[in-house]
Amino acid sequence: MNYKKWYKFVIYFILIALVMIFQITFLGNFNLFFKNFNLMLAILVLLIGLTDFKTVLVYLVWFGVLMDIYSSLPFGVFLMTFFLLAIILEILFLNFFTNRSFYSLIIMGIIAVIIYNIFFLLISGFFYLIGASEFFMPDKLWLNMLYQLMNIIIILSFAFWLINKISRRFKPTFLKR
Amino acid sequence: MSKLKSIIIFLIIIALIIIFHYLSWLRPAENLVVNFVGPVQRQAYNLSQNIKSFYNSWLTKKDLLSQNHQLKEQLKQGQFDQTKLSSLETENALLKTELKFVQENKLKFVSAQIITGVSDQISRSVIINRGKKDGLAKGMAVVADQGVLVGKIYEVYDHSSKVLLLTDNKSKVAATTQNADRTAGLVEGQFGLSFSLTNIPQNQNIKPNDLVVTSGLEGLIPKNLLIARVDNVSQIESEIFKTATLKPIVSFNELSNVLVIIP
Numbered sequence: 001m002n003y004k005k006w007y008k009f010v011i012y013f014i015l016i017a018l019v020m021i022f023q024i025t026f027l028g029n030f031n032l033f034f035k036n037f038n039l040m041l042a043i044l045v046l047l048i049g050l051t052d053f054k055t056v057l058v059y060l061v062w063f064g065v066l067m068d069i070y071s072s073l074p075f076g077v078f079l080m081t082f083f084l085l086a087i088i089l090e091i092l093f094l095n096f097f098t099n100r101s102f103y104s105l106i107i108m109g110i111i112a113v114i115i116y117n118i119f120f121l122l123i124s125g126f127f128y129l130i131g132a133s134e135f136f137m138p139d140k141l142w143l144n145m146l147y148q149l150m151n152i153i154i155i156l157s158f159a160f161w162l163i164n165k166i167s168r169r170f171k172p173t174f175l176k177r
Numbered sequence: 178m179s180k181l182k183s184i185i186i187f188l189i190i191i192a193l194i195i196i197f198h199y200l201s202w203l204r205p206a207e208n209l210v211v212n213f214v215g216p217v218q219r220q221a222y223n224l225s226q227n228i229k230s231f232y233n234s235w236l237t238k239k240d241l242l243s244q245n246h247q248l249k250e251q252l253k254q255g256q257f258d259q260t261k262l263s264s265l266e267t268e269n270a271l272l273k274t275e276l277k278f279v280q281e282n283k284l285k286f287v288s289a290q291i292i293t294g295v296s297d298q299i300s301r302s303v304i305i306n307r308g309k310k311d312g313l314a315k316g317m318a319v320v321a322d323q324g325v326l327v328g329k330i331y332e333v334y335d336h337s338s339k340v341l342l343l344t345d346n347k348s349k350v351a352a353t354t355q356n357a358d359r360t361a362g363l364v365e366g367q368f369g370l371s372f373s374l375t376n377i378p379q380n381q382n383i384k385p386n387d388l389v390v391t392s393g394l395e396g397l398i399p400k401n402l403l404i405a406r407v408d409n410v411s412q413i414e415s416e417i418f419k420t421a422t423l424k425p426i427v428s429f430n431e432l433s434n435v436l437v438i439i440p
Contacts, residue, residue, distance in 0.1 A: 017214055025218045025293035029225040035298060053180055057187045065194060066214075069207055070293065072300035072331075072339060076195040083191055087184060124299065134347045135299040144298055 013062055019043065020066045032140065036147035040067075041116055042155040044082070045108050046163075048089050049100055060086050073135055074127045081119045088115055102160050109152040117145055208335040215306055215337060218292040226433055284399060285439040287311050289319075291432055292337065301345035301366065301429075303328075307437060308336045316397040318438045321427040326350065326391060326402045327435060343372050343404070344429050351394040352404055354387045361392055364404055364423065372405065374421040383410055383421055397440055
């Protein structure tokens with residue numbers, strides 16, 4: 001790997017750390033709606049459509065580690081959740097949402113939120129069942145999920161608009177009949 | 178095929194990271210990350226607290242603020258009625274006892290700042306900027322500036338620690354009330370919003386406004402630390418125990434500076 005690529009990785013690692021700080025320290029201090037801005041989930045959906053899978057996994061591992069360090073759940077819950085989610089999203093992207101349209105992006109985002117919550121509950125539930133964790137189900141699971149869905153649609157719509165302003169990697173228009 | 182290879186490689190990497198974490202081999206790297214990220218988090222947390230406080234003031238109507246100010250002035254100048262005096266006397270006595278306790282036992286405090294919440298929505302926890310190197314250990318009591326218990330430490334890093342707040346469902350603290358019966362019970366979190374005193378025997382006399390303090394039955398938490406005030410008591414004759422809803426003395430949403438008691 002050449003110097004330039006390393007430099008890029010370091011910058012992205014710092015950016016991801018900043019995303020984590022913004023998400024859990026800044027937004028996490030506000031009400032439930034803001035607490036449920038899962039920025040990395042939106043970034044994951046975008047990365048799946050924009051870059052190669054190996055790079056996505058590198059960034060995900062870093063973000064997962066950061067999230068696990070700052071979590072009250074056993075270490076590994078976020079790492080495994082994001083890893084499994086990335087595989088599912090990659091499969092969906094390669095087989096069903098290849099056209100990179102706005103609709104594909106939004107549907108991928110919605111699916112990401114649902115699958116993320118399922119995996120998160122399954123993995124944290126597993127740790128709870130084996131007695132490794134005292135925490136399992138969030139108090140307002142459905143409300144959290146609803147807010148996450150609303151938020152990912154907002155973030156992805158904004159990101160789609162922004163990316164179209166600076167590049168042509170997503171389709172600039174909506175799907176045409 | 179190449180993708181499958183990547184997945185397998187990353188699966189191994191993730192497994193190794195998790196194993197190394199539980200073997201504590203990753204601790205130096207984790208401490209480094211926490212130390213590196215901590216100052217930025219502290220700034221971000223302070224910024225969000227400032228925005229919240231600005232938003233709250235903005236929400237309050239101007240005229241209400243002015244009226245509130247006038248009333249406060251009147252209140253300052255006016256005389257306290259007998260009930261208030263009596264309540265203050267009780268509180269004063271409790272604080273004196275606490276102070277005496279602290280002096281007698283030569284308790285040490287470590288002041289800390291909340292740097293962030295946690296990354297999951299499941300627990301009501303915060304992370305403070307003091308850790309093992311500052312003498313902190315799992316199970317120590319965390320109090321707000323006013324000396325009111327707000328939580329317990331449940332995980333310690335070199336320079337930071339995770340604190341489970343009393344409002345968390347899983348939080349349990351042995352407590353007694355400052356009444357004639359010295360009613361004992363457990364302070365348990367209620368859905369992240371408030372907490373209640375449970376396991377109170379039916380024959381115990383407990384009433385609203387009684388002060389609830391720590392009982393000292395937990396190793397690292399000294400007794401007589403103020404927790405909350407009794408709001409109301411629910412009593413069902415057929416049950417062995419009764420439960421009292423507690424009124425927090427400090428706002429758990431506005432915590433920023435705390436003290437950790439080192440026994």
